[in-house]
Structure formats: structure tokens, C-alpha cells
Amino acid sequence: MEVGVIAASGYAGGEAVRLLSYHPNVDLTYITSRKLISKYFHSIYPNFRKISNLKFEEYNVEKAKEKCDIVFLAVPHGVSQDMVPGLLEAGLKVIDLSADFRLKDKTIYQHYYKKEHSHPELLDNAVYGLPELHREEIKNANLIAVAGCHASSAIYGLYPLVNENLIEVSNIIVDSKTGSSGSGAGFNESTHHPIRANSIRPYKMTGHRHTAEIEQELTCILQKNKKLNQQVKVGFSAHGVNLVRGILSTSHVFFNETQEIDEKILFKAYRMAYDKEPFIRLINQKIGTFRLPDPKLISGTNYSDVGFQIDKRMNRIVVLCTLDNLVKGTAGNAVQCMNIMCGFPERSGLEFPGFFPL
Numbered sequence: 257m258e259v260g261v262i263a264a265s266g267y268a269g270g271e272a273v274r275l276l277s278y279h280p281n282v283d284l285t286y287i288t289s290r291k292l293i294s295k296y297f298h299s300i301y302p303n304f305r306k307i308s309n310l311k312f313e314e315y316n317v318e319k320a321k322e323k324c325d326i327v328f329l330a331v332p333h334g335v336s337q338d339m340v341p342g343l344l345e346a347g348l349k350v351i352d353l354s355a356d357f358r359l360k361d362k363t364i365y366q367h368y369y370k371k372e373h374s375h376p377e378l379l380d381n382a383v384y385g386l387p388e389l390h391r392e393e394i395k396n397a398n399l400i401a402v403a404g405c406h407a408s409s410a411i412y413g414l415y416p417l418v419n420e421n422l423i424e425v426s427n428i429i430v431d432s433k434t435g436s437s438g439s440g441a442g443f444n445e446s447t448h449h450p451i452r453a454n455s456i457r458p459y460k461m462t463g464h465r466h467t468a469e470i471e472q473e474l475t476c477i478l479q480k481n482k483k484l485n486q487q488v489k490v491g492f493s494a495h496g497v498n499l500v501r502g503i504l505s506t507s508h509v510f511f512n513e514t515q516e517i518d519e520k521i522l523f524k525a526y527r528m529a530y531d532k533e534p535f536i537r538l539i540n541q542k543i544g545t546f547r548l549p550d551p552k553l554i555s556g557t558n559y560s561d562v563g564f565q566i567d568k569r570m571n572r573i574v575v576l577c578t579l580d581n582l583v584k585g586t587a588g589n590a591v592q593c594m595n596i597m598c599g600f601p602e603r604s605g606l607e608f609p610g611f612f613p614l
């Protein structure tokens with residue numbers, strides 16, 4: 257398979273290049289940028305010196321068709337929706353890292369993205385790129401909308417509880433913290449180092465765009481389980497913290513009144529959901545330094561660590577999930593989706609541990 261990365265100059269595209277360069281089943285043949293045409297990839301990603309002599313090229317559909325079977329689109333949302341139709345018409349498979357095709361309902365898209373979708377007819381065709389929830393659909397997809405980074409982190413933590421009907425689904429609070437690479441390689445005053453460093457910056461307390469994805473995907477689980485009259489409702493808040501990579505989502509959920517609080521039930525739900533998953537790890541140790549998920553341990557990897565603690569006094573479960581926003585939160589999940597779509601071993605190109613200590 258020949259693969260291209262469109263907008264490989266950005267952080268998400270650059271991370272896709274890092275992963276695809278060592279993937280045993282594909283050749284990375286085409287990387288693009290508007291402002292770096294003819295420059296080496298290693299001119300802006302110096303970690304690739306003496307590793308890759310790939311050069312940035314101009315993007316156009318004809319070139320993509322000539323050089324690739326699959327393209328990873330790492331452009332901003334709002335841009336990819338106008339690029340995808342041409343790529344599909346050219347017969348390419350598209351893995352879109354942006355938010356443009358994640359939401360099924362064009363009115364919800366418009367509400368959160370403040371823009372009318374230019375190709376709503378393709379929304380049904382796109383498969384939400386979260387392998388653990390959509391593996392079968394991904395196998396036959398030609399357009400994958402890779403899940404958002406905060407959304408993936410929230411959904412991985414909450415999915416087993418919703419699936420097993422253990423919590424009140426209309427009263428879920430998610431508090432998510434992210435490193436600075438989540439805002440991309442561009443900068444503005446609020447992402448400037450002196451402003452952002454040494455702080456925990458509350459940046460989107462209400463109305464975060466990923467709220468819609470989390471609600472869509474968890475409600476879809478209820479529908480699959482024939483709970484048709486229920487709707488997941490999530491209050492989502494996001495903070496920027498003093499990290500470059502990594503997200504930690506802390507969700508506060510309440511047991512269904514009909515349920516007895518029991519750790520064993522929770523363990524069973526998480527094990528049923530994730531025991532066979534190659535990249536989701538349940539972390540819940542009684543002793544040791546790292547008893548619960550910690551962003552430090554998954555940095556640079558495609559693993560997502562999930563854990564929980566019960567607060568009996570409040571009838572509450574505190575759910576923790578961490579992932580690297582650039583890997584399991586975007587480029588890694590994109591590669592995992594490609595593996596499923598192409599029939600490669602699902603772990604191909606992704607099976608490496610993080611650093612310890614870091």
C-alpha cells in the first residue's frame with residue numbers, strides 16, 4: 257500500500273509521518289505542505305535527521321491519485337470537508353484526522369462548528385474512527401473520521417459503564433486536561449509559552465466541540481443495546497496543563513439507583529470491554545507508585561490507560577483515562593484504523609512502549 261500524508265507539516269500530520277515511516281506494510285510516498293514545498297521533512301522535524309529524505313510536495317488530487325492508495329488528511333477542520341469528495345472520487349481511501357466528518361447530524365455540526373457543512377451527504381458514509389467501537393464498519397470503510405483526542409479519552413473511560421447500564425447517562429461530567437501540542441503547531445497569544453507555562457489554564461468550560469462526539473458515540477451504544485428512549489448528556493470542560501503531549505480525562509458519574517456499588521461489577525465491565533483490546537489497558541492497582549492512569553507512561557505510544565475509583569459516600573465513580581493526543585488521540589488511532597481497513601495485523605507499526613523514566 258502506498259500512503260500519503262496531507263499537511264505533514266502540522267503536529268498531527270508530522271506524527272502520522274513518524275508512525276508510517278516504520279510501518280512494515282506500507283510505503284510513505286507523498287507528504288504535502290503549502291509553505292514548505294521542496295523542503296526536507298527533517299528540516300522541521302529534526303528528530304528525522306539521517307532517517308528520512310522525504311520532501312514536502314504541493315498537494316493536488318491528481319498527484320495524490322498517482323502516488324497513493326490511502327491518504328491521511330491532517331488539515332484543520334473546515335478545510336478537509338472540501339478536499340474529501342475529490343479524493344474519494346479519485347478512488348482513494350481517506351483517513352481524515354479533522355473533525356469534519358465525525359458528527360452524523362449536520363445541524364449539530366453547524367451548532368458546534370459555527371459553519372454549514374459543505375458536504376453533508378458524506379456524513380453517513382464516514383465511519384467514526386475509534387477502532388474499539390467501530391471495528392466491523394472500519395473494515396469496509398472508504399472514509400474514516402478519526403475520533404477527537406479529548407473525545408477518545410472520555411469515551412474510552414465511559415464506554416464500559418454505559419454499555420453495561422451501570423450509570424445515570426444523563427448526568428455525566430468530564431474534566432479533561434491537555435498538553436500544548438493539542439492546539440497544533442501554529443500559535444496565538446493564549447498558546448504562547450509565557451502565558452501557558454506554569455499554569456493550569458481553563459480554556460473551554462462549556463460548549464467544547466468534543467461534547468457532541470462523546471454524546472453521539474455513547475448514545476449510539478444505548479441504541480445498540482435497545483435503550484431507545486435514553487440520551488447521553490455530558491458536561492465537558494477542558495484545561496491546558498504544563499505538558500507538551502498527553503490528555504487526562506477525569507469523569508464523574510453516578511451509579512444507577514438500582515445498582516449496588518460493587519468494585520467487582522466495575523472490573524467485570526471494564527474487562528469485558530477491554531481484555532481483548534490491544535491498546536487499552538486497565539490500570540487499577542492497590543499498591544505501587546502508578547496505581548491509576550498517568551499521562552507520563554503513555555507518552556509517544558498508542559496505548560490508552562483507563563482506571564476508576566468508587567466514592568461510596570457520593571454514589572459516584574471517578575473514571576480516569578489517559579492517552580497521547582498525537583498518537584492514540586489522532587495519528588495512532590488513524591494507523592490502527594488503516595490496519596483494520598487494509599487487513600493488516602491491527603498492532604502493525606504501533607507496538608512499542610513509552611519511555612520510563614521520562
Ligand SMILES: NC(=O)c1ccc[n+]([C@@H]2O[C@H](COP(=O)([O-])OP(=O)(O)OC[C@H]3O[C@@H](n4cnc5c(N)ncnc54)[C@H](OP(=O)(O)O)[C@@H]3O)[C@@H](O)[C@H]2O)c1
Pocket residue numbers: 263264265266267268269288289290291292330331332333335353354355403404405437438439440441442581582585586
Ligand atoms: N494536535 C492534536 O493533538 C490533534 C488531535 C486530534 C486531531 N487533530 C486534528 O488534526 C488536524 C491537524 O491538527 P494539528 O494539530 O496538526 O494542526 P497544525 O499543527 O496547525 O497543522 C495543520 C496543518 O494544516 C495545514 N493547513 C492549514 N490551513 C490549511 C488550509 N487552509 N489548506 C490546506 N492546508 C492547511 C498547514 O500546513 P501548511 O501551511 O504547511 O500547508 C498546517 O501545518 C486538525 O483538524 C486537528 O483538529 C489534532
